[in-house]
Amino acid sequence: MIDTPDLNWAALAPELITGGACMVALLVGMARATWSRVAATLVTALALIASIVWTIATFSTTHYSEFGGQLHSDELTNVGRIIAALCGLVAVALAVRGRANDGRHGEFHALLLAAVTGMGLLVASSSFVTLFIGLELFSIALYVMCALDAERVASLESGLKYLIVGGMSSAVLLYGSALVYGATGSLAYADIGAYDGNRGVLLYAGAAMVLGGLAFKVSAAPLHWWTPDVYEGAGTPVTAFMSTATKAAGFLAMARVLTTSFVPEADKWMPIVAALSVASIVVGNLAALVQPHLKRMLAYSSIAQAGYLLCGIVAWENTGVPALVYALVVYSAMTLGAFAYVVVLEREIGRDATFADLAGRGWIGEDKTMLQALPALGVSICMLSLAGIPPTAGFFSKFGLFDGVVQSGYGWLAVVGAVGSVISLGYYLRVLVELYMRAPDAARIAAEAADLPAPTTGPTRPAGTRMPVAAALGVALAAITLLLAFLPERIFDAGCDARGELVSTGSCTQVEAAGDAADSPASTTAAAAQ
Amino acid sequence: MGDSAFSLPTLLVIAPAAGGLVAMSMLTRRAAAITSLLTFLVQLALLVVGVVQLDRFADRAGSNVVPSCGDSAAREGANVVLAQCSDWFPQWGIQYHVSLGYGALGLVALTTLVTAGASAFSWWADRERPAAMQGLMWITAACLTGLFVARDLVLFYVFFELMLVPMLLLVGVWGGAQRIRATMTMFIYTLLGSLPMLVGVIAVGIAANDAISAGGADLAGSSTFSLPVLSALAADGALHLSNWVLVAFLLAFAIKAPLLPFHGWLPLAYREAPAEVTAMLSGLVSKAAFFGFLVVVLPLFPEQLAGGWGTALTWLALASLVYGCFGAFRQPDPRGVIAYSSLAQMGLIVLGLTSFTGGGAEQGIAGAYLQSINHGLVSAAAFLFVGVIELRTGEREFARLGFLGTGRARLVSIGLVIALITLAVPGATTFAGELLILAGVFRGDVSGPLVATIGSFAVVLAAMYALRLVAGLVFSDRHTTADDAADAHARFGGDLGVRELLIIGPAVVALLVLSAWPNLLHRPMNQPPVAITTPADPLLAAAAAGHDEHESDESKSEDTKSDTDAPAADAAEEQQ
The missing domain is CATH 1.20.5 (Single alpha-helices involved in coiled-coils or other helix-helix interfaces)
Structure with a gap:
């Protein structure tokens, strides 16, 4: 008699919804009728919304060791699921009317849903088996999505490059988990963390390879070199999704693995993560300074942001993980807002956008009403937020991350981060400078107009009457970036609770006790115990 | 646990911010100007309410404050009109904590007056995109007001940084030929100071956390960033901050002021920005640095400042004073003169603050406060005055200007008043300020008689550049080399009209009133926003x-x- 584990499908419900919808979207997409594109979009959007609603409704429900110890669903998992699904939803909206899914809408939407499913599985994993399955599920979907804009050579190059180097990183991660298994005889995070035998070189090597594999996915330097080419080549909605959801899932998985499986080795991996952080901040910021293309700039900016986010992992013993969760939400909102504007711009000019294309677009003019000047304002807010200028949420996310590392005794890392932020202004502000302070180069535009006789989008609408979906979305995301600075508590608490379950020391409650008068019994006891 | 009512300091921030946003969305120049005017009037009305409220509660020490958000007992009977406090990021101990004292009131009034003058100037000068320009000016004013009423270190930092964004746009969009270079230089200089300051703010929070948990329950529940609490902790010697935290703060404020080795952004920004923006930069934005020194550096680092760091700051300020005076004397253009004189004046103001230990603390700090208001008014008036000349003649250098005063009585009068107040003739309010500063410095522990002596010689140098400025423009053509100075004279047209007088006039009138009655600022001078050695501020007194x-x-x-x-x-x- 085979002993089957008790399967708790509720722990996997969001993935089941998106995974099921993935098949439906593929089938719907096969229909060659005109409605199929709309239908595929609707199926995807509805599935993502359903998954988000389910996750929010069961937000505080926790499932431990489901599916034979393979899955672990708690608030941290749910935050990851929600971020992935929301980023997916934004990508779907950005791709509406776009070229990214022209004629391949079935594939585009099915792959997007597969990727969201994989990310959900990744953040819910509690063993290296599910970690790898989740990782591969979303990675393979993303390889294809990058190459989906097949008319452009850059897109094919992007997909191929991502496939080869991504496959290599997956292999490294797989080999690392094999070594960990060899050292401890277990694949479950909790069992590995609890293993009290010889935690020697074999385990160190395995842990380092696992960390390397995940660092590759979140594009932390020095494992970042694939990022600019892949981001530039992929269709912009895909890039937007890839740069936000992948990072959120990767960072949450990294936080989970490192703070459950490798707690005894923390004094060894913390300096390594700090070094990765410094490398990402330096490389990302310096390289972004000299990029003429917006998408490349945003790619390097995402490397630098990964450096800041790594600070949250370094500070895991203090408030690092809650700060990381908050920073991931904020990072997703502001990065998606920036990409939304790139989508708007690309449709308007019909090619990859450079800084020069931004010139003078911020102002209301003869051909621009106030409504049409709003997207430029939105992207400006997103840029200021990425740079960490208060009172945008980007400032508070940096505040939380730096606060964590200073508390953990890595004050120098916060200084590096602050200097990196100064450098980053060189390129984030360049967007504002181009939008508001330079006049468009009339001669160049005339020359290009002669080269490109036909506009790539449909018939031009009368000026100032409508706003494309992507532009409206960019404005909304900028507004969210501002709002997040004032409504942080729920998100922060989510990270806090999840963090409390991950490891035994409850740093969050200590901070609450110091920060505010005691409402919760936990902090009272903490204070009384002192 | 926030206060439900909007308090006066909050309204003082919201009014210019809302006015600015409304002005920005106006479609015509006239509508924008009317919005600006309304904003100014609302702000004035709020300030009058503030004066009345403060006078009413002046005798009841401690009744008009909210010492800390968590402390509900202390909030009983507190005046919710003058202070407000609610949690913002309780996890990190950040609060929205604002209060209005006499000190802040004076600086907010200065901000309102100068911003009104500057926005009126931009309307008069008929700048491109007038709505956006005036709106951004009022938003800058809102940020400055917020900074002056903030009683939470993070809130202070938020306004300190946020102020940069409208300033950046004002210089970058409406500036001269090299505006983008000027903008980037200014922005990167400033952030090079303020982002390390962010790490310093975090370090202060962590140190305060330690001090609070070590100090028992009397401060439990207080915010770790509340400036009154931090000051009280530091005064008790319970707050242990390392030297690099002080350096981070000093650097940020020294760049913003600016003080001597950190003034690289100043000449370019002051020359490239439009005249009215320069008036705001030198008159108002530099006061943010003064305020930072006053409410953050002095109260939080008493031990370090009593040692070598205070001496270093003293000599830095003195060097800025001397260097600024000589620099101003050598500039080829009127704007350069005022820019370097601003450097000198900020040096003098910071010098006054360095008298914080010893017998002269009260005089020195009161003098620094008075001089900040004076300098804000006089430099704004001077930049607007020069701006009028630049716009009317189209010339920006002494070499092409001269004898503009001939036959223009109003121009001569205004120019002469500005010059006389700049050089601090006895009787002028600037003289009162400088006298107080030097008297304080003379008796200060870290400054002393030598510094005061050098300082008083440097003050005499002000006469040289102030006279050169007004003489070069109005009376003589000693510096004029070109033949077409006569053209400039002709192009200037008639004497200053009603509109120009209304733009420059208020600041000049305010200076004359202060000269006649420097006691007007008596209470603010004796009650700096956060006291240094004695808790004279009601807020801190209560805490x-x-x-x-x-x-x-x-x-x-x-x-x-x-x-x-x-x-x-x-x-x-x-x-x-």
Whole structure:
């Protein structure tokens, strides 16, 4: 008699919804009728919304060791699921009317849903088996999505490059988990963390390879070199999704693995993560300074942001993980807002956008009403937020991350981060400078107009009457970036609770006790115990 | 646990911010100007309410404050009109904590007056995109007001940084030929100072956390970033901050002021920005640095400043004063003169602050406060005055200007008043300020007679550049080399009209009123926003009073209480 584990499908419900919808979207997409594109979009959007609603409704429900110890669903998992699904939803909206899914809408939407499913599985994993399955599920979907804009050579190059180097990183991660298994005889995070035998070189090597594999996915330097080419080549909605959801899932998985499986080795991996952080901040910021293309700039900016986010992992013993969760939400909102504007711009000019294309677009003019000047304002807010200028949420996310590392005794890392932020202004502000302070180069535009006789989008609408979906979305995301600075508590608490379950020391409650008068019994006891 | 009502300091921030946003969305120049005017009037009305409220509560020490957000007992009977406090990021101990004292009131009034002058100037000068320009000016004013009323270190930092964004756009969009270079230089210089300051702010929060948990329950529940609490902790010697934290703060404020080795952004920004924006930069934005020195550096780092760091700051300020005076004398253009004189004046103001230990503290700091208001008014008036000349003649250098005063009585009068107040003739309010500063510095522990002597010589140098400025423009053509100075004279047209007088006039009138009656700022001068050695500010007085009371209670009951009782009592207090 085979002993089957008790399967708790509720722990996997969001993935089941998106995974099921993935098949439906593929089938719907096969229909060659005109409605199929709309239908595929609707199926995807509805599935993502359903998954988000389910996750929010069961937000505080926790499932431990489901599916034979393979899955672990708690608030941290749910935050990851929600971020992935929301980023997916934004990508779907950005791709509406776009070229990214022209004629391949079935594939585009099915792959997007597969990727969201994989990310959900990744953040819910509690063993290296599910970690790898989740990782591969979303990675393979993303390889294809990058190459989906097949008319452009850059897109094919992007997909191929991502496939080869991504496959290599997956292999490294797989080999690392094999070594960990060899050292401890277990694949479950909790069992590995609890293993009290010889935690020697074999385990160190395995842990380092696992960390390397995940660092590759979140594009932390020095494992970042694939990022600019892949981001530039992929269709912009895909890039937007890839740069936000992948990072959120990767960072949450990294936080989970490192703070459950490798707690005894923390004094060894913390300096390594700090070094990765410094490398990402330096490389990302310096390289972004000299990029003429917006998408490349945003790619390097995402490397630098990964450096800041790594600070949250370094500070895991203090408030690092809650700060990381908050920073991931904020990072997703502001990065998606920036990409939304790139989508708007690309449709308007019909090619990859450079800084020069931004010139003078911020102002209301003869051909621009106030409504049409709003997207430029939105992207400006997103840029200021990425740079960490208060009172945008980007400032508070940096505040939380730096606060964590200073508390953990890595004050120098916060200084590096602050200097990196100064450098980053060189390129984030360049967007504002181009939008508001330079006049468009009339001669160049005339020359290009002669080269490109036909506009790539449909018939031009009368000026100032409508706003494309992507532009409206960019404005909304900028507004969210501002709002997040004032409504942080729920998100922060989510990270806090999840963090409390991950490891035994409850740093969050200590901070609450110091920060505010005691409402919760936990902090009272903490204070009384002192 | 926030206050439900909007308090006066909050309204003082919201009014210009809302006015600015509305002005920005106006479609015509006239509508924008009317919005600006309305904003100015609303702000004036709010300030009058503030004066009335402060006078009403002046005798009832401590009744008009909210010492800390968590402390509900102290909030009983508190005046919600003058202070407001609510949690913002409780996890990190960040609060929205604002209050209006006399000190802040004076600086907010200065901000309102100068911003109104600057936005009126931009309307008169008929700038491109007038709505956006005037809107951004009022938003800058809102940020400055927020900075002056903020009683939370993070809130202070938020306004300190946020102010940069509208300033950046004002210089970058409406500036001269090299505007983008000027913008980037200014922005990167400033952020090079303020982002390390962010790390410093975090370090202060962590140190305060330690101090609060070590200090028992009397401060439990207080924000770790509340400036009054931090000042009280530092005054008790409970706040242990390392030197690099001080350096981070000093650097940020020294760049913003600017002081001597950090003034690289100043000449370019002051020359490239439009005249009215320069007036705001030198008149108002530099005061943010003064305020930072006053409410952050002096109260939080008393030990370090009493040692070598205070001496270093003193000599830095003195060097800025001397260098600025000589620099101003050598500039080829009027704007350069005022720019370097601003450097000198900021040096003098900071010098006044360095008298914080020793017998001259009260005089020195009161003088620095008075001089900040004076400098804000006089430099704004001077930049607007020069701006009018630049716009009318189209010339920006002494070499092409001269004898503009001939036949223009109003121009001569205004120019002469500005010059005389700049050079601090006895009787002028600037003379009162400088006298107080030098008297304070003379008796200061870290400054002393030598510094005061050098400083007083440097003050005399002000006469050279102030006279050169007004003489070069109005009276003589000693510097004029070109033949077409006569053209410039002709192009200037008639004497200053009503509109120009209305733009420059208010600041000049305010200076004359202050000269006749420097006691007008008596109370603000004696009650700096956060006191240094004695808690003269009602806010801090209350915080310190609560603190002291508790301590004395403890010492009284020490005999009766056993040691084991204390932690239990603390826990009980927390549970309430």
